[in-house]
Every structure is written in structure tokens, then in C-alpha cells.
Amino acid sequence: MLVLRLPYVPMSSCPTQEDDYAAEAAARLAADGPNELPAAPPLARWRLLADILREPMFLLLLACGAIYLLLGDRQEALMLLGFVVLVIGISYVQRQRTERSLCALRDLSSPRALVIRDGRQTRIAGRELVRGDLVLLAEGDRVPADIALLTASNLMADESMLTGESVPVMKLPPGCVYAGTLITQGTASGSVTATGAHSALGRIGASLAALGGELTPIQQETRRVVRGVAIGALTLAAALGIAYWWLHGDALRGLLVGLTLAMALLPEELPVILTLFLGLGAWRLGREQVLARSIPAIELLGATTVLCVDKTGTLTSNRMQLRRLWSEEAAYACGQAPEPPLPEELHGLLEYAVLASHRQAFDPMEAAIGAAGARLLANTEHLHADWALIDDYPLSRQMLAMSRVWRSPSRQDYVIAAKGAPEAIMDLCHLAPAHGARIAAQVAALADSGMRVIGVACATFAAPPLPSDQHAFAFVFLGLLALEDPVRPDVPAAVAQCRDAGMRVVMITGDHPATALSIAHQAGIATDGVPLTGDELDGMDDAALQARLAGARVCCRIAPAQKLRLVQALRARGDIVAMTGDGVNDAPALKAAHIGVAMGARGTDVAREAAALVLLKDDFSSLLTAVRHGRRLFANLRKAIVFIVAVHVPIAGLSILPVLLGWPLLLLPVHILFLQLIIDPTCSIVFEAEPMEAGAMRQPPRQPRQRLFDGAIVLRGLLQGAGLLAMLLALFWHARLSGQSDEAARAAVFIALTLSNLALIHANRHAAGRDGEVPGGKNPYVGWSAAAAVSLLLVVLGVPGLRRLFAFAIPATGPLLLCGLVAAATLAWCALLRRARWPAGAR
Template identity: 30%
Template sequence: MTSSHVVAIFQQPTDVVIAALNSDMSHGLTTVEAHRRHRQYGANELDAEPPIPAWRTFLAQFQNVLVIVLLIAAAISLVVWLYEREQALPYEAIVIVAIVLLNGILGFIQEARAARAVAALRALAAAEASVIRNGETVRIAATELVPGDILLIEEGATIPADGRVIQSIALHTLEASLTGESLPVSKDTDPLTTAASLGDRSNMLFSGTTASYGRGRMVVTATGMQTEMGKIAGLLRQTTSERTPLQRELDRTGKWLGIVVIGMAVIMIGTILLLEEVRDVKTIVAVLILGVALAVAAVPEGLPTIVTAVLALGVQRMARRKAIIRKLPAVETLGSASIIASDKTGTLTRNEMTVRTIVTASGRVEIVGIGYGPSGELRQTDDASSTEAMRSEVTATLSAANRANNAVVLERDGRWTILGDPTEGALIVAAQKAGLTEETLTARFPRVGEVPFSSERKLMSTVHTDSTHPERLLVFTKGAPDVLLNQCTAEWVEHAPRRLSEERRATLRTLNEQLAGEGLRIIGIASRVLPRDALDQAHALNDELEHDLVLLGFVGMIDPPRDEAKAAITRAKMAGIRSIMITGDHPKTAMAIAMELGIAGTTAAVTGAEVESLSEEALRTLVQECSVYARVNPEHKLRLVKALQQNGAVVAMTGDGVNDAPALKAADIGVAMGITGTDVSKEAADMILADDNFATIVAAVEEGRAIFVNIQKFLFFLLSSNIGEVLTMFGGVVLASVLGLSAGNDAIIVPLLATQILWINLVTDGTPALALGLEPANAAVMHQPPRPHGSSVIPRGMWIRILVVGVIMAVGTLLVLDAALPGGLIHGSQTMEYGRTMAFTTLMLFQMYNVFNARSYTQSAFSHPFQNPWLWGAVTMSLVLHMMVITVPVLQRAFSTVSLTARDWLTCLLVASIVLWVRELDKVGQRHRLRGTQGEHRGTTTNTETDHSG
């Protein structure tokens, strides 16, 4: 719709508006018509920022200063070659440019992959709307809304389009984002008689605003850029690129390492120029290329790209496990979570009320089976006085409970669901388990009237005819037991009513309290017989019917805990994570579920009122001990989060309502419910549970820890390998005379050429590092306490091992080079070209061994060696490419290499394996140390993937 249409709409009656849009309030649009309008009006979304062209993303890979300097040096090398023409082709310039291009291509691919992953996550977290299509209520993506759609609005929902209110049940909206009005705005259906500003259009709803109270319906009048919010879409399109603490730390590490390496490169260049007395331009250019190549190879400028790719791929894994991450920092924070504060209903429990017990005059019956499926059976307890009497009383109780009921139980795609109140649905399911089918009861007891439930009476009654006794009417009543007992004068015993004595009434009240103490929700069921003409009397269909009732029985029900929740809580406890229940439910119900799940500690449940009465200091003391909070409102949740954080905890908090948003924002990880959660809570959260399941939170913590550990793995690999390259080059230049590098005819004597260093950087860094980021999660990550929030990603112990591995690589490579050349520490007789090929191969193989070292901090490299096929693929590719470089003639000329014999390869393999055996010995010591440390705390757990402090 155009804006001119919108101006007139709020001045017209609802039926005129709906007719003008060719829609229908009851049936909505047809699917065919909705698709036609979608093609006409487009998707209901604001115009996005134009995507960055691929060519610009590709060119951005070459904006690094060192890469630009390298390309300039390659250009100078090309000019020198054109001038001297000593070789058939400018091999050095060609190789440098080719390697830089390949690096750029790999970076471009990684960025594109990360962008696709983030886009996929946005699609998973896309908003949905409830609309009427073809006469049925369906959930569709908000982007599919079209003008004319009839949209259902619930409290807490974000309005996804502009529309005219056609039904309002105490509907209020928050419009501050559009009009600046800070208070909720009441909405009605009455047309306005005069023109009005946005803030005064009381019968219109606007995209981007929020329903804060009540419910209603609207007919969509404008979508996408035609909405009022679309007119100021520039404000909504402002997005900021959020850098995680991890990425910021890696930036600092990269800059620090870059300064050190560049300093070493400058020293190396200066040493070569002074010692070799270089004078000609060609040699000076070669030395400069060498220094820049070393800096490019050593500085991990690709770290942010790899980190982003690994985070994005890991987040996609979380999404497959029903945890949708909205903000990348949440991935890091998950690894530090020390407390999960969860709601009860639907998260720790199934959100499927289930009848567990029925108590009648003759005793108690337990009902087996959970959920809304009718499978299950009734089991009589030992205290039942008579099986026949028990069966009669239970049948009467469940028949009445089924009839005084407005819910519907449906099976869809093999899954049983409830339309209506879950408590009423549970009563229907219980009747089905007792063999009382809906068809049979409906045929015998047709309904002729109803006295609806009210919060004042706490009762609901329905009136029925009885096909077996046409002369009478039956009143079936259910409600709060204490209230219902006051309206009962008799109790159904076997096949007839028996008058209630005061002693029996007191016994029943005690019984009600006992059942409630078991955490059950108790519903009382009663009935009454009336003459057939009772409804013909004036004012008969009201609460006057709820007198002189006959008590049939008490029904105890509970929302049973999820089976997987108990296992998840146990896993969380093993991981050093404390689980807390925060619910609005009754304290006794909360404690019963908490006891069953293993959450409850030594203290009883604390109510929200008690939380409110405590001082900040007292609350901080309380939250250290208490793990169950009941009758809590959202304001109390916020206080609890802050108290936990003040004690140093990293808190993951769940929420689903509008008022939960402050607590979700305040928590270190706000977790919104994907099924029952409001749009406001989802917007405030860092993570959305697609299945509203507590076990999913624990699974996300495991993935978050695994992602962080994998990042540490490839950091260890990259930094130790790069330091090995730097020390090889620097040591070779500084110790040239000791190692015999002064022998030969080269104008400059260095261990490896610039092209060889760049090639190692290309084939052994990026791909294996990314493969390490795809390592499967190790069960050991959930056997360790949470990582301290804000702790360094590269702690001191890890730096020490990085340096040790780098030194081993450099020493081994230089000794292989020395052994090939005349003079030096180890006498050899080969050419410089052969010696460099041996050193080139040894350094590459060092890094291949090192990538397997990096798979685990404590576990042997030989433990589950084939667990990560991506790693084997990356290593195989690196080996094949290296073999091509030293065997294919054209590549031999380009990289100044020669072919190696099998014995040469064996020598390189054996020397390079030193780094593997040294790390294996170190890991044995680490495992021994961890056994001792963990034995003091938790017994015999031996593995860790997160402790790099060593």
C-alpha cells in the first residue's frame, strides 16, 4: 500500500478497510493470493545495504602493508630481470606474485564462507508471525507478510508490518522507537474522525513497535519500505561490526609479533648487507624481498579471517543442535559460563502437564506415561480398599474432568499437541489412558451450558444431558480443591454419594496439602444432578449451580522434567557449572522438580518476596547457597543476576517474556526461548533456544568450549610454526660462519630463499590451521571447570611451549642444512641448492608433525588419529604440493630446488619427527600433573583441553 492509502485507513471503519484490501477477517487471504501479492509488493523487509562486490572483497586481501611491499619488491625484481635477462623467465617475481595471489584467494574463500555462515544464522533467527491463511492460523516468516494479511498479535510480539487494528482485547503497544512516546499506547478499532499524527493513530499498529499488553488482530496495510519505519530505514540499517574480545586480543598479539619479526627482519637484512658487502641493485632487491617475505610469513595476518571462519562454522554446528547464536562474543563467553540460571516450565520440564495421581474415597491410583500421548496405564496403590470401587470412582472422576473441559488433543505428524489450556488437556489424556474415549463421552454427555472459569471463583462448570438418564441434567465442576470443598456436601463412594462429615472434610484438606507437598498441581472434580428443566428457570446458568456438589476426587498433575535435562545438569556439574532454577511456580512444585533433577541443594526454595526483602549484601550471601527460587518475577531475576555476577560468576540466564529483557541483557549470556519466547526477549538475548530445552544450553556450552579450544590449537600451531621459520632464517644469517653457510657461490648466503619461505607459509599455515579449527569436540572439555572470564587466549605456559617448538624446528632445520654443506659443525659435500632443498623439506615436515601435536594439549598425537578427516586432507595436500615443487622441473627452477632421494626424505622425516617426540614426552608430564591435581578435587579425570597455563 502507498502512503496515501495509509492516511485514509485510520479514518475508515474496519469492515471498509478489510473490503478495500480484498481480505476477510475470518478466513484471511488464500495462499495463491498471498503469493501473488508477495510478487507484487516484494518481501516484507527493509532494503539492505548493498552487498560488497566480490572484486572489492578480493582486493581487500592485498591491503596489508607487508604484502604491498612484497609486490613492489617483486615488480623491482621483474625490472631487474628485464634489464639483465640472465634467466629465461623472471622466476622469483612470478613465484612471489603467484603465492600472494593464492594467499589472497584463500583469504577471499574463507571470508565468503564466514559471510555465508553468518547469513545462514540470520535466516535461522528470522522473525515469524501468526496469520490467518485459507481460514487457518499458521506461522510464517515475517518477510512473507503482504497487505491484506490478517495478523494475530500477542503480548510481547514485535509488530512486523503496518496495519489497521480490527480487534483489540486490552491491546497496548510501545511506540517509543517510532514516535518517542515513552508510555504504552492503548489501541482500539474505532475510526478517527480527523487527521492525526502517528502518535495519535490509536487504531493503527506500526512495524518495529511492540505489543506490551493484551492481544488483538490487525489487517496488514503496508509492508517493507512502505511502512512508517521504512521511511526512516536509514536509522535501522546502521550496523556495527562487532569485534570479539578474542579477535581484539589476536590483533594485539599479531601487532606485537609483527613488531618483533619486522625488527628481526631489519637486523637480518642489515647483517646480510654488511657481511656480504652487497653493492649491486639485483642483490639488494633480493635481500629486501627476503626480509619482507620473512615478515609476511611470520606475521599471522590471516588470523582474524581464520578465527571468523572457525567461529562461524562452530556457530552453525550450534544451530544444528538447536542453539542459535545471535552475537559472536557469546561463543567465547559460553566457555566461561559458571552458572546457568534457568526457568522451569518448558526448559527443565516438558511443558506438557501430565496427570500422575488420582485420589478418591477408596484410595489412590497412579497414572503411568508422560506427555500428551494417550499411551499409559492406571496402577492402583496398595492402600486402595476395593478394586471395583476404585475403578468406579476413577471413571466418574475422569469422565467429569473430561467433560468440564474446553481443550482439544490432536495428533499431528506423529506428535500429540494440545489446543487450549494444558491443564485441561492433561485431564483429557488421563481419561483416554483409563479407556474413556472422547467419542463415547461426547455421545453420552452432550453439553448444554457452561459457567466459565473466573479467578474470583476459581471454578469452572459445564452442564450436560445424560443419554442413559434423559430425565436429568448433570453439572460437572472442576477447580481449586480448597474452594471446591466448600461447595461440596457429599463425596462419591463406590456407586453413590455419601454425606461429608467435618472430620472427612478435614482429612481431605490435609490430603490436598500432602499432594501439593509432592509438587503436584491439584484439581478437584465434583458433580451435581439437576432436574431436566433446571435451565429453564431464570438465572440458572450461573455460579448458583456450584452448590451442593458431590466430590468425585482429586487429580494431581505435574509438568514432568525432561529426561535429557537431568543428564544435562549432571554434565554441567561435572564441567564445574552450577544450575539454578528461577521460576514463577509454587515453591513446593519448584522444589519437587529441583529434587528430581538434582538441582536442589541443602536449602529450601526462596520466594521472590524474600529476595525483595533482602539487602544487596544478604542477597550476595544467599545466592552462594540457594539454587531454587520460586514465585519470582522479572525484577527479582535482574537482582539475582547482578548478585551472582558480583560474586564473580559468569551467568547464562534464560527468559521468554517482555519483562525478562532487562535480566537477559544484564546476564553475561542472555538465552531466549525460541518457541515460547517473545520477540522482545529474543532481541535482547545473545542466544536463542530453538527447542526451549535446558540440555541445549549445556550442549551450546560444550560447543563454545570446543570452539575456544580449537582456536587455541591452531594458534599454537600457527605461532610455533611461524616462530620456527623466523628463528631458522635469523639463526642462519647470524650463525652463517658457524654453520658453513659462507661456502658456495651465492651472492647472499641464507638458509632459505624468499620464495621458499612464502611457499611454506602458503601450503602449511592456512589450510591445516583451518582444519584444526574443525576438530570434533573432545569429551574432556566438559570435565574441566569454566575458563576464567577474560583470561588470555595464549597464557604464559602456552607461550613457553610455542617458543620451545619454534626453537626445535629452527635447530633441526639448520643442522640438516649444515650436514649437507662443506664445513660447519657437521661436514657435508653437497651444493647450496641441495642443502636448501633439504632444509626446505625438513621445515615443512616439522610443521606437518606439529599440526598433529597441536590437536591436543595433553593427549597423545596417536590418540584417535583419524578423528578429523579434514586435517588429513590438509596435510596430504601440503605434502603433494611440496613434492611437486621439488620434482617438477619448471617448479624446481622457480623455487631453486633439486630432487631428493628416498634416503634424503627419510633423513628429513626422522629429524622433523623430533618435535613430535619432545611434545609427546611433555604431554606425559602434563597428564601426570593433571592426574594429581584433579585427583584432589574430582577423582580420576585425566584429560583437559583448556589448561595451557602449564
């Protein structure tokens, strides 16, 4: 075992003012640095610039500039280089925006720590921990820094990442737990002794796993498409260059024509928009308090068909309150105004319920029991601050009850307090069937009102050693406690939205069936009145379980370990499953789900590390928000792809057909570059910022196997582009017939193409919705992009030097009016295509 002796530097004596404590913490943070290990820094500016310059588009532009110099067209060469600088600037700003989003995402993913500052428990980012902070640890926590233990209860730590030993070790005060290790059992409190690079983990040079880096399914599909199109484009460009050489006998001009076509066909926007969409999508989720730890999860959110959610804290407020105490001698209702004294007959019930709970309660139910005990048993002999905890028996899948063993200073016998599911407590007490039936009837009556019911029992044990099984104790049944955790106010509406969106909500809880059904009814979850229980699940084979889950909406008395089988059965049925969890035992189910969702506030570090999403606000509406973002992101990607395909068709056609028909060249490299100034920002900014379609959450989830580049989407883009190309060719033919010069005809076609691109932007903003549906909000970038494009076009036409460089002449009034008509016709053509009977995947 690795042992590091670290100096302990306590925080100065308790400050008299909160500001004093904050100032001292800030001073130590400044002196020691953030509590984080050195990580790979964001990409440097020169690295971003180098990545941009290596892109094929810029290499083609440089080649075109060199050819212009060889042809003696110095002005064209200089103009191209000027535009290259401008486009590089735009690309650089977009890359920096993405990089900043990813950095913000890494900051959000920083581990969190539960500390006591100024006498209050609060969760802070792990990077803000300083020496002397008092930290609370519980089962499932990743230790955020080197900590000297002050108190510990049955504490076990997995130090394998430091020592290589796979067996957890017992930790007792005044020992230490080290940064990066995992608490596998028990609770503790301690003071931070070392942070960041000064910790044990920092000293041996370990580093945290970096977020992201893997290729997502969409990225893999995009790479295949880009590679295939690039090969085809270069082949076609080479053929066109050779054809021009053969027809006109000018090799350099032929090479220039080929390079122009390659620039027109290369879909260099696709990797850019994909990176930006996914990066900004994760960043937008972060702003909604949803941390995306795995980018592929964002892709699948829109395909989710089943949401498996915990009851406590997700559907309910996670603020338990003790409402009823019941024994066979008396009953009591808490929370009355004024609250009467607790009957003497119930003192023992509440006393042992408090003893069966942790003194420093992390669980809301135990916190509620402790608060009720402190209030109702105040100034009595039933609160035992001086009793010593000897051992405890944790909750398990086999026994849904826990016991804690205590020793009183005034007696030798051990005192055992147990609490748990009423049926488990009755089993521990070995009650006669008739006796158990009377208690079960009272349990059902309390559970029918939506309260969580637990049983309490007590026992004594003469001397050590303690038995290995709770059943060895002679427990006496004391009574029942009923606690209430009200449904969050926003849950019924959120569940209704899930139903409208074609998603099934399955509530999973450890509660009594009657309690579970009552809460499900309050939450708006449709049930058939027959919940799936943990015992029923254990008795089914896989085929029977899959059939049973077809209609199941409520799963109760479910142990954490049983969640894994539920997820596997749902996946086997073909569902796309999102699963929420917060405990150590939830980690396998979170990993097995398509989208594991951990709770950020109450969840353990193990659950958060296993999950793809972390809800920093532990409520159901956050999960629904994530689904909305997933659907919006995928729909906007498809809109952008339709636009990219549609835009490239006329550009490619205007590059190829004039060569084959013997017309003058209509598009030169500078024209392609100008159009890039419109296409790239539009794809990466306008479509990414496009709000969700108003009816997107009233449509069923997309098929998980639906590809981003499916036939229907590509066909829609090709038809849009083909219609525009036909109108542009007709415009050029009309301009030539009306006596316009080649330069004026070229200018008319280019004006119409630019305006029609803006029309395509507008048309494809609504292409993913159903007829009559519009986005659910405004997109501020649409107007700015249109204004910028029109302004640039006016500058080119209005400045004589630029007009000559573009080989333009001002067209006559007739062709100019036709340019606007072509843009309007483009809108009409796209609207006609949208009304056509498209497969569902094309919407």
C-alpha cells in the first residue's frame, strides 16, 4: 500500500464573519491553485490556424492563385488571396467559438464536493476546494482531494488507482483518504490537507480522463460521405479540366476550370458544421443544467422511446417529511398546527427509527426522521448522542432492511435498531401470519394515500462476536412510519409532453406497490393498476419479462441491482432507453442504457462517471429538456444537409455545363469563394441556432437507425438544387438573347444565385416540420446573414475595381428584375417540394 505522509494545515479558528472565511478560502485557492490536475490546454491560436490552412478548400484556393499568377492575372491572384484571408478569419472565429464551448463543458464536468462552510452544507465545484475545508463523504463518492479523517462510520475505500490493490481497505481516523480514490462503503468527514498537483494523485503524475475525443456515429457517417464525395469531385474535376484542354487547347485554363469545379463540389462544410453542432449542443445543454459527458448521447436523445425514471427526487421533490407514526397501541399525525405532544406509546418507535438512521444523514428519508426525532423527542431520554455505533448491516437485494448496532455507556448489551420495507421488517421479527396480516392492512391503508411506509424493529444482543446475518437477532416489531415526498408541480405537464412525443415513462421505485401507484397517478403516468414488482421480475425468464414490459409503467420494490435487467429487457424489445440513477449499484444499469442519466446533486460519483448525461438539477423537467435539445439538434443537422446539397447542385452545374456547351465560364474561383462566405456561416451559425419546430414534441421519436444522410434528405436537396439550376440557366439564356454582354449575363446569374441561396436558407428552416409548422421562436442570425450577403453583393457590384475583378458588368433592368423572380421562384419550388408526399425520414 502506498503511504504518503502529508502535512495537515487546518483552517484558522472559526471566522466571526462569513466574508472572513471566504477571504481565507480565496487566499488559499490563489496560493495553491485550483484543485485539479494539469490537463491538456485548449488548442493554441496557431494550432487552430494551422488546422484551417490544411483544409482542402484553402489548398485549392492557393493553387488557383498560383495559376492566375502563371497566366499573368495578378489582380485576380491578389483578390483570391484577400478573400482567403477573409474566409480564414471567419473559419477561425467559428473554431474559437467551438473551442470555448468545449472548455465551458469541461468546466461544468468538474467533480463536485459536499463541504461544510460557515456551518452550512453546500456543494461546490471540486476545483474550488482548499486546504482546511471540511468535506463530507458517503458511499459512491470519488474523493476530491487528500483528506485527513475526523470521523468515519464503516468506511471502506478503493485505492486501486494508487496502489494497484483491488480490495477496498478499511479507513479509520486519524488516517487519510486520497484524491481520486473511491468510497465503497460507509460515511466520513474530514479536513482537506492537499489539493490538485500537491495531492497524492498529483504527485504520482496521474491524470483524469478527458471528456470526449471518440468518434460519434454521425461523425463516422460524415467522414464516409465526405470521403466518397471528395473522391468523386476530384475525379470529375480532373475529367472536366482535361475536356476543357481538349476542346480549347489551353492546359492552364483547363486546370483552373477543374480546380473551380473541385471547389464547388467539395463538401468541406460538413465536418465544420458537425463539430460546431455537437460542441454547441453540449454547451447549450450545460446552460440548461444538463451536463453531456458523452457526445453520442446527444445524437440518441431524439430517438428515445422509454424514459426509466426514479421516483424519489426525479418525479418528487426529494424533501421527505414524516407524516404518520403508527403502532398497535397508538397513532399520531405529524405537522398539525399546533403540534400535540407525541404519545408515550410511540416514543420507542421514533427512538429506534432515529437509531436506525445515520447521524449525519445524506438520505432525505433519514434526514426527515432525524428532524422529527429532534423535534418530538426533545428533552426526553430517547435521544442518545452519547451512544457509540459498533457496526451496521446495510440494505441489500436479499434484505430490504438495514440494522445499526449501538452500545450504551451504561450497559454491556448491544442495542440493534432496524428499519426498512414493512414486509422485510416483519420477516426479521418472525411474526405469525395473522399478526402480519393486520400490519399489512395498515401498510396498505397508509400507502394508498401516496406515502412511503417503513417498518421499525429493535433487538438486544448479549456479547460479541456479532452474527453475519440480521436474522440472527431476536427483533421485536415496534411500528410503522409514513413519510411523504410530494410530486413536483411541473411533473404532470412534463409527463403529458412525453406521452405526446411518443415516449413512455416508466417509474422505478423501491416503494410499496400502493404507494408507487398513488405517486404514478399524481404524476400522470398511465397504469393498468398492476405494477411490476421486484419479486415478480426475479421469477420471470427474459422472454416473459420482455412481454410484461410492453405495458408496464410502474416498477416497485425494485432493488438497484435489478435495474440492469430491466434495461437489458427493454433494449431487447427494441426500445431506446434513457435510465436515471444515483447510487453505486445503479452504475451497471446506467452503462447498459443507451443514455444513462445521473443525478448531479444527490447522485454518487460512480453513477455520474457511468452516465452519459448528468442532471445538475435533479428533476424530471431537466430530462425532458435534454430530449428537446436532442430532437432540435438532429433536425437542424438535417436542415443544414438539405441546404448544403441544394446549394452545391447549381454551383456544380454552372461550373460544368458552360464547358460542355461552349458557353463562357459562369463561375470563377473568386465567385466560389464569395459563395463560401455565405454558405459556411449559414450552415454553422444560422441552422445551429434554429429553434425547435413548434410540433417537434408532438411527433414520435425518430427511428434509431435513421441515418443523417438518408436517401430522402439527399433527394430533397438535389431536387431543390436542380430546380434552381434550371432557372439560372434559363436566366443566362434569356440575358444572352436580350443582347447582354457575357459579363452582364454572368453578373445576372450570380446575383440570382446569391439571392436564391438566401431563399434556400429560408425555405429549409422549415423543411423538417410538418405542413403549417414553424419554428417555436426567432432566429436572430437569419436577418444578419441575409443583410451581410446582400451588402457584400452590393459592394462587389458598386465598386468598379471589384466589379472588374469579378468579371461583372451591370445588367439591364430586365435581367435584374428576373434575378428577384428567380429567388421568389426558388421559394415557391421549395414550398411545392415540402407539400409533396415525402417519407417520414425526409421531414
